[in-house]
């Protein structure tokens with residue numbers, strides 16, 4: 001086994017912001033490394049710039065896009081330029097995302113220059129299981145924009161689950177069951193979620209972590225007008241386990 005294979009499974013938040021963020025936040029993007037593989041989960045605005053400081057994008061083994069909201073997708077437009085005409089030229093990164101992703105992007109940037117640098121594969125309706133290096137990825141649908149996929153990653157040293165954006169759901173609890181680390185959105189902080197809005201607050205996130213029996217909880221994707229410190233307190237009390245914010249550049253290892 002190579003040294004890379006022996007590294008612990010790590011989730012490195014690249015962008016922890018929401019659809020609009022604080023001055024120093026990029027939008028949703030998390031880098032998962034372990035088992036000799038590097039997988040990117042979502043690529044929102046500003047995230048590619050941050051990513052290039054820690055990981056050469058053209059060396060990614062896979063990019064997974066959880067859903068088609070702009071704050072999870074938009075920097076694929078910048079990555080197209082990087083891969084077609086920039087330092088990534090000659091490389092190839094596969095993108096696994098919901099149906100319609102490539103057409104959505106082509107609506108902005110046109111049809112040319114996506115391939116061969118980036119190739120697109122659609123996630124089937126029920127989700128998909130995928131081995132990438134020494135990592136096993138399990139994608140399952142969660143309630144948010146239809147369809148949205150949460151991602152579980154099982155690696156040699158542990159397991160983690162990224163909940164994408166989602167309303168409270170048994171689907172995420174089932175997917176995350178027994179994970180060492182659950183990363184969930186907490187868009188509304190410790191405040192109430194408006195009726196019918198498919199997002200989480202701290203109490204909901206903590207409750208799902210408790211029901212799933214995970215080892216620890218990391219919150220992300222809070223809108224800047226909500227108190228982040230109070231959200232951690234509320235989520236931790238509901239969960240009953242270690243809880244923190246997923247901070248850009250601060251690695252979470254399992």
Ligand SMILES: [Zn+2]
Pocket residue numbers: 067069144145165
């Ligand atoms: Zn969303």
